[in-house]
Amino acid sequence: MALPSTYADRNCSLARSLEIVGERWTLLIVRDAFFGIRRFGDFATQLGIPRAVLTTRLRFLVQEGVLDHTDGEYVLTAKGIGLWPVMRAMMAWGDEHYSPGGDKRTFRHEADGGRLDGASRCSVCGEVVPPADVTIEPGPGYDPDTANADPVSASLTTPHRLLEPLS
Amino acid sequence: MALPSTYADRNCSLARSLEIVGERWTLLIVRDAFFGIRRFGDFATQLGIPRAVLTTRLRFLVQEGVLDHTDGEYVLTAKGIGLWPVMRAMMAWGDEHYSPGGDKRTFRHEADGGRLDGASRCSVCGEVVPPADVTIEPGPGYDPDTANADPVSASLTTPHRLLEPLS
DNA sequence: TCGGGTAGTTCATTCACTGAACTAGCCGTA
DNA sequence: TACGGCTAGTTCAGTGAATGAACTACCCGA
Numbered sequence: 001m002a003l004p005s006t007y008a009d010r011n012c013s014l015a016r017s018l019e020i021v022g023e024r025w026t027l028l029i030v031r032d033a034f035f036g037i038r039r040f041g042d043f044a045t046q047l048g049i050p051r052a053v054l055t056t057r058l059r060f061l062v063q064e065g066v067l068d069h070t071d072g073e074y075v076l077t078a079k080g081i082g083l084w085p086v087m088r089a090m091m092a093w094g095d096e097h098y099s100p101g102g103d104k105r106t107f108r109h110e111a112d113g114g115r116l117d118g119a120s121r122c123s124v125c126g127e128v129v130p131p132a133d134v135t136i137e138p139g140p141g142y143d144p145d146t147a148n149a150d151p152v153s154a155s156l157t158t159p160h161r162l163l164e165p166l167s
Numbered sequence: 168m169a170l171p172s173t174y175a176d177r178n179c180s181l182a183r184s185l186e187i188v189g190e191r192w193t194l195l196i197v198r199d200a201f202f203g204i205r206r207f208g209d210f211a212t213q214l215g216i217p218r219a220v221l222t223t224r225l226r227f228l229v230q231e232g233v234l235d236h237t238d239g240e241y242v243l244t245a246k247g248i249g250l251w252p253v254m255r256a257m258m259a260w261g262d263e264h265y266s267p268g269g270d271k272r273t274f275r276h277e278a279d280g281g282r283l284d285g286a287s288r289c290s291v292c293g294e295v296v297p298p299a300d301v302t303i304e305p306g307p308g309y310d311p312d313t314a315n316a317d318p319v320s321a322s323l324t325t326p327h328r329l330l331e332p333l334s
Numbered sequence: 335t336c337g338g339g340t341a342g343t344t345c346a347t348t349c350a351c352t353g354a355a356c357t358a359g360c361c362g363t364a
Numbered sequence: 365t366a367c368g369g370c371t372a373g374t375t376c377a378g379t380g381a382a383t384g385a386a387c388t389a390c391c392c393g394a
Binding site: 206207208211218219221222239 | 370371372374375376381
């Protein structure tokens with residue numbers, strides 16, 4: 001975000017986090033990485049982001065240790081996976097206030113099929129489920145009419161496990 | 168954030184949330200509102216944000232129902248308070264990866280003094296504590312040497328309850 | 335060596351942020 | 365009713381970043 005480093009900000013971890021993931025597009029890139037996107041071209045078509053910006057953001061995320069770049073694929077590191085609670089909380093807030101038809105996506109604990117709340121707590125077993133054990137599927141508020149038609153988007157709307165590469 | 172409204176984004180609550188709180192400075196404004204700041208001038212001095220930008224952001228947050236503007240004070244609405252899990256998750260991530268000396272701030276359940284984790288769960292009673300029942304104080308990673316000297320910052324570093332106006 | 339796909343880079347334009355200075359309105363005082 | 369100070373903005377020129385389209389570099393298989 002390139003916020004100026006003020007004294008106040010040096011003592012705030014929120015400001016520090018925003019330096020890393022607060023820039024335009026960055027959290028959407030991380031979202032897609034959770035959903036299984038790994039290739040430059042797939043990020044580009046899915047997000048509709050200018051390719052120059054995508055290059056900059058991916059490079060920065062790799063430099064900061066959020067993504068790993070090997071064999072042409074961008075994959076979330078443990079540090080990147082640590083952003084899951086942030087993403088989940090933001091999705092829950094958006095669902096609650098901007099999606100009258102219900103959640104856009106449903107997250108489930110793969111082991112028992114329980115739904116996950118905004119804190120990733122499973123409705124069946126009560127545990128907080130790590131993203132690797134979570135499946136994602138379109139929710140009741142998902143609108144197929146406005147969905148994108150490209151193969152990557154289609155693949156994204158198929159129920160699948162988080163972090164697994166798209167088929 | 169003024170992201171272009173693509174088809175893909177219409178089906179993502181994360182993107183929708185970012186339209187509201189994804190712009191530069193916005194989450195820091197909301198943070199300060201949680202910490203008790205309510206007046207235009209206090210936001211301005213605390214954040215070091217250009218006043219024109221602050222005007223724009225505050226107006227937008229009021230328009231979106233995140234803040235309430237009455238008697239010259241900007242106060243979080245219920246919708247705004249709903250952003251607490253987002254802020255808490257981001258702070259926890261920043262503390263974990265960018266604050267080797269420990270958390271910058273400690274949050275406690277006022278009722279029993281228990282520490283809160285990244286999901287606002289109390290270490291004593293085990294409940295998820297709403298922000299109104301949370302107190303904030305400098306944590307082990309807080310660096311007084313780089314702290315700001317103005318009265319507002321000083322007031323912020325004094326242990327106090329979230330959402331309560333600064334004395 | 336040709337074509338196609340992937341992963342970028344380049345560049346002119348547009349847009350948003352920055353920082354400093356200026357203004358408008360309110361309040362207490364004389 | 366004039367004055368000064370305080371708060372909450374607005375204005376504006378300069379700068380830097382995002383946009384979108386076109387271009388390049390590289391690899392791979394035929």
